Amino acid sequence: MENDDLMAKQSEERTILMEEKKNSGRTWFFRGMKAGIPIGMGYFAVAFTLGIAARKTGLNVLQSGFMSATMLASAGQFAGFGALASGAGYLEMAVTQIVVNLRYLLMSSALSQKVMRDQPFFHRFLMAYGVTDEIFAVSMGVEGKLHPCYMYGTTATAAPGWVLGTVMGALLGMILPARVMSAMSVALYGMFLAIVIPPAKKSRLLAGVVIVSMAMSALFTKLPVLNQVSSGFQIIILTILVAGAAAVLFPVKEEKEETKNAP
């Protein structure tokens, strides 16, 4: 019985693989670009505030843009301002970045299992650049295996929003009305919810995981000692705790990557 299931699964995987080979990298790239547009818009808004902060730290417009283009990381860059402003050494800067961005280690690990196996190895070096919370989210939301070109497409439309937003923020500062800035600041959270809610609607287990995660996260920000933990570390600790507990209690039986999400 289990053997039959396995055989069926394998042949199913094979047909999926063949179907996906027919889909060219171009098709995947355009799909990714489409998914990247709302991300880029959200990025623009967030990066605008980042650009303002960059100027306050003493970086010029070019440096701000360079930082955003090479790092592509909100929390990491904010932490970077802190390190630069306090005159931290290079080692401290590096350690700060590792700690604040450790979640990307988990996300890249998850992505490493999601990428199509028949794609050349060098793609993995290039894909790594685009591992952000949002690009990771939409990439994992793709049905079945992931073509590297999908991530390239998403990065191609999302990253310019980030860089442009930073540069504009550094140039124009507080020109946007506060109301607009406030409204735009939830765009990224809305995107996260759009990734998490639809699968949770279909699976009680995932709904439970989402609710427990949010509740634990709220606890962490309220409880006296725990709320001293930096937000980057909170994400890591909670992800390891909750995902680990879920993996022990409810192991996933097979390729359950049908985390469907209407593109």
Place this chain on the structure above:
Amino acid sequence: MRPDGNLGLLVMAATIYLVRALPLVLLRKEIRNPFIRSFLYYVPYVSLSVMTFPAILSATASLWSGLAGFAAAFVIAWADGNLFRVSIGACLAVFLAELIV
């Protein structure tokens, strides 16, 4: 002795790239261990949920507009699921809430 800012930027960029690239490059084989597989399956749901809540409540000018954004995003994501519409809907809800309150 203040470290050079430009070099600092390079150090940070290189570090963050390594954090992202190492797992992708090193974990080439399919992981068979059921625990790790399950763990990685849950990672996106947990990390995204943790990042969203309660941070969304303090992202805007007031708790109420944050709540409005959260509620709008939740409802639209439940009914529709389209990334773009959920994001825009959340932004609009915040904007309207701040006009009223």
